[in-house]
Amino acid sequence: MSMILSASVVRVRDGLPLSASTDYDQSTGVQECRKYFKMLSKKLSQLPDRCTLKTGQYNINFISSLGVSYMMLCTENYPNVLAFCFLDELQKEFITTYNMMKTNTAIRPYCFIEFDNFIQRTKQRYNNTRSLSTKLNLADMQTEIKLRPPYQISVSELGSANGFSHIPVGEYKGTGKISAAPHQRLEPVTLPGIVSFVLSLLCGALNLIRGFHAIESLLQNEGEDFSYVIAFFLGTAACLYQCYLFVYYTGWRNAKSFLTFGLICLCNMYLYELRNLWQLFFHVTVGAFSTLQIRLRQPQGKSPDYNV
Numbered sequence: 001m002s003m004i005l006s007a008s009v010v011r012v013r014d015g016l017p018l019s020a021s022t023d024y025d026q027s028t029g030v031q032e033c034r035k036y037f038k039m040l041s042k043k044l045s046q047l048p049d050r051c052t053l054k055t056g057q058y059n060i061n062f063i064s065s066l067g068v069s070y071m072m073l074c075t076e077n078y079p080n081v082l083a084f085c086f087l088d089e090l091q092k093e094f095i096t097t098y099n100m101m102k103t104n105t106a107i108r109p110y111c112f113i114e115f116d117n118f119i120q121r122t123k124q125r126y127n128n129t130r131s132l133s134t135k136l137n138l139a140d141m142q143t144e145i146k147l148r149p150p151y152q153i154s155v156s157e158l159g160s161a162n163g164f165s166h167i168p169v170g171e172y173k174g175t176g177k178i179s180a181a182p183h184q185r186l187e188p189v190t191l192p193g194i195v196s197f198v199l200s201l202l203c204g205a206l207n208l209i210r211g212f213h214a215i216e217s218l219l220q221n222e223g224e225d226f227s228y229v230i231a232f233f234l235g236t237a238a239c240l241y242q243c244y245l246f247v248y249y250t251g252w253r254n255a256k257s258f259l260t261f262g263l264i265c266l267c268n269m270y271l272y273e274l275r276n277l278w279q280l281f282f283h284v285t286v287g288a289f290s291t292l293q294i295r296l297r298q299p300q301g302k303s304p305d306y307n308v
Helices: 028-046 080-097 100-105 113-127 138-147 191-220 226-247 253-270 277-296
Strands: 004-011 017-020 050-055 058-065 068-075 151-153
Touching: 004 028, 004 080, 004 113, 017 113, 028 050, 028 058, 028 068, 058 080, 068 080, 080 113, 080 138, 191 226, 191 277, 226 253, 226 277, 253 277
Parallel strands: 050 151
Antiparallel strands: 004 017, 004 068, 050 058, 058 068
16 A cells, blocks of 8 residues: 655754654564664765655655755655655645754754644645645646656665664764764854854953963062962963863863863952952853853764664
């Protein structure tokens, strides 16, 4: 029987599943295809925006747009044009319902699970072709597919069916925790991240300038406290190290960011007599904001435990 079996909405950059249909088919073939869903979700950023994977009795089709991919599993005899019309309909509804900010900042799997209601209704319509609306313009989609056919992915491109052949050794450990590989790439930079980076550089520069002024004052007045110079230069180092943590991935990155923020707070507490409340508030707030951005900018890749 020709039909759509399941569908998923996945974030392209890291394969995070945002929503999915509830599947009741537990046959061996369908469960095997779910493994291919996992494997594809990890490679979406490397694949064209319209693809098909043929896996014997079943086909997996997907389209990607604006950082989100819409995937579906159907029987091998399900019409190609209907499959991509189905995905196009999911895409339009999802873009209308959720803005890009929500999808980009989502941190937990299936946080838009309520979209499953629309997926199920649309799947039922497409599984009963008589109920399809006459507004569905199959001719346009047929022409588009002919002009720009979907890229045919071979199973050999994905590797073994367990879904982990293309993951570098040591990238995942234990229960989905990412190892501290120094070459780990981070997620794309966001506008708040850029702002935090620039503000951290500014705070570092201000501390550095004040540190040199403190040295000049120390040379002119022997009674000046040298510890103020140390506090200014420690503050400079802490701000610059926050910039480093934001740009590069290191082991214990989150812990280091919190310790660095703590150092910024201690330095400003010590410099309480040399700064007014607004200056202290600015430096501590920028340190807290930078720490938050370091925490939010996670390494690319996802845990293999996601049930896509």
